[in-house]
Structure formats: C-alpha cells, structure tokens
Amino acid sequence: MAIIQDWKIRSTTARCELTEEPFVDEQPFYTCIFEDPESDGFIRRDYSVSSWEQIRDELDPPPFSFWRSTYKAPAPEPEEETIKDTSAEGMLRRFIEEDDPRTENARFILALMLERKKTLVPTDVKETETRRLLFYEHEETRDVFIVADPGLRLDEIEKVQEEVASLLAAEEKQASDSGPGSGGESPPEDPGGEEPAQADDEGEKSSQTE
Numbered sequence: 001m002a003i004i005q006d007w008k009i010r011s012t013t014a015r016c017e018l019t020e021e022p023f024v025d026e027q028p029f030y031t032c033i034f035e036d037p038e039s040d041g042f043i044r045r046d047y048s049v050s051s052w053e054q055i056r057d058e059l060d061p062p063p064f065s066f067w068r069s070t071y072k073a074p075a076p077e078p079e080e081e082t083i084k085d086t087s088a089e090g091m092l093r094r095f096i097e098e099d100d101p102r103t104e105n106a107r108f109i110l111a112l113m114l115e116r117k118k119t120l121v122p123t124d125v126k127e128t129e130t131r132r133l134l135f136y137e138h139e140e141t142r143d144v145f146i147v148a149d150p151g152l153r154l155d156e157i158e159k160v161q162e163e164v165a166s167l168l169a170a171e172e173k174q175a176s177d178s179g180p181g182s183g184g185e186s187p188p189e190d191p192g193g194e195e196p197a198q199a200d201d202e203g204e205k206s207s208q209t210e
Helices: 049-055 088-098 100-114 152-178
Strands: 030-038 041-048 063-071 119-128 132-138 144-149
Touching: 030 049, 041 049, 041 063, 041 119, 063 132, 088 144, 088 152, 100 119, 100 132, 100 144, 100 152, 144 152
Parallel strands: none
Antiparallel strands: 030 041, 030 063, 119 132, 132 144
C-alpha cells in the first residue's frame, strides 16, 4: 500500500462478519483492520472469538492490524436533537471526517489528549512507507480512530497545543453565546503544557492479542 489517504473513523457493525450474528453486551470479539486497495484506505471487519479462531489462518491477505475487544451495547439515543459537540472528541471526529491535511497536526494532539483522559485506548502502531499510524479504540463506542503521527518536534508540539486550545475556546464561546441562557462560558479543555507521551514504537498489539 503506497500512501494511505483515508482516515475516516471506523465504527463497529455490532455483528460477526462471518456468521452475521449480532454481538451482545460484554461479548468479546476481534476487530480487524484491512487495507482496501479500492480506496487506498482501510476497511473494518469484526469477528466473534469462535469465528476468529476458525478463519484467522485462512485470511488472505491477513489484516493490517487486529486486536481483541469487548462489545458494549450503546446507550439509548436521546430524543431531542443534541447541540454541536465542542469537546476535544467532537473536534477530533470532525477533523477526521473532513480529512483536511491542514488539521493533521491538530488531530495528533487531540488524540493524545483523549488518550491521557482514557477516552481513546491505544491498540496498535504501524509503519507505512510514508508515515507512522496510531490506532485507537474509543472506550465506550468501540469506534476505531486512525491518526497519523506527523513527527512533531517539542517546540512544534507546544505551538500546536496552543492552537488547539484556542480552537476549543473559540468553539465553546460560540456555543455559549448562541445557546439558551447564554452568558456563562465554560473553560476550554487544557491540552497540557508538557510533551505528550508518545505511543510505544514496539507496542505491537497484534502479537499480544492472539
């Protein structure tokens, strides 16, 4: 695979790819990320433990990355329309979906912020021909986030942290000013002043979750 361009969030279908049986709450399963030659990106397939044991040695090509997870049944959707999510997670989701190259640095910082908060759980690190990819799984929804490591220097990280803090503050102010009972402003999320902890280059989750 040459250059991976597709960074979209991968959501679970909540069923086994092989048997099409739906997952139940607290059921263990395997998430597999495959290279998609048609889109030069990724596709996701989930398998129950029994299905994974049955087909794992027969997959050709094998998954680009995989790990064992636990399905969590989603909470009921609220009936009322929710307001725009101005949190770090909401911003990261928007940036990934928009896939604007100019937000790549901000996506990296936002992912590290959410990793420190344990909202995103690191599952794997992969090297491609052009970049290092960080794979995260959302603690609640089990959505898979794929974020590129731009290889920022310490001084560059601090600058991007300041930019992200400004963006969050501006969005929260706009939401506060336009929302009902506006007047009070919530403080922006603090991306932290220290250098974020990098994912372990040798933390190959695929070999540990078999």
